[in-house]
Amino acid sequence: MIEQSELNNVSFYEKHSKSIRAWHWLTFVIVTLLLLTVLLNYNILDSTINAPLFKKILSQSGTIINDKQARHLAKTIENKIWTWHKYFGITLSFLMLFRLISEFVQPKNQKIFVKLKKSFDLYRKKDINNDKVLIKHYLGVKSIYLIFYILITIMVVTGLILTYEDDYSFLQTFSGIARTIHEYNMYLILTFVIIHIGGVIISELGKFKGIVSNMINGGK
Ligand code: HEM
């Protein structure tokens, strides 16, 4: 187990406040649910696949419906899942607001910007030899978190535009571009989630045993 370096004061064994831990695991659940709703609507509930299917199944039992009715039927089911997606999305928006507020109120050494600045300053120092690899790794991981926070903020802003476009007509001006950004941003978020979970598991099984329980119990 690698201990915290007294010299450089950068370590993955750091404390996580109650608010960050609660935020982390709730965000994990909500992002998973959001991705699940997309998975459903992009696959088994996709109305472009289901409309002709419903039409065929109904015609086999003697009920004839036209393409428009079939599309309407399939869209109704798809829209029910999008409604759930909106609820989860609004929950994620509140979670991000909570994360922003907790950044200001949590202990200084747990703030992401303080961690980034500290590791960046240490990385630039010429006299560090032993822990250069650790500092580079730490700086890389924390920078990825910052990028992730930016990506989620983009998701929240574009998601809110899509949620309220029918209520506030001025939002319709941006809804096309918001939808495109929202859709493509998902792939970046998916990439983060895969790299993050993979990285955490590799670390837990390798050099940094105990980091996951630190995210549960807060760390020493
Ligand atoms: C991890 C976060 C999220 C992911 C991966 C995600 C993904 C997606 C995807 C792929 C679509 C379909 C876009 C299309 O093809 O038209 C979509 C639609 C939508 N999303 Fe999200 N989203 C996320 C967060 C949010 C948030 C935070 C909100 C609201 C605040 C939101 C609200 C919506 C709405 C209203 C739609 C349009 C649904 C419809 O067509 O009726 N999403 N989302």
Ligand code: HEM
């Ligand atoms: C949707 C899935 C997930 C998202 C969006 C997510 C997001 C994040 C974010 C943003 C941070 C940085 C928190 C900070 O500001 O300090 C973080 C840290 C962490 N996450 Fe996750 N996480 C997810 C899933 C998981 C899972 C499944 C695990 C455990 C297997 C996990 C374990 C950890 C650990 C141990 C840390 C602290 C690592 C460190 O000190 O750098 N995460 N996560």
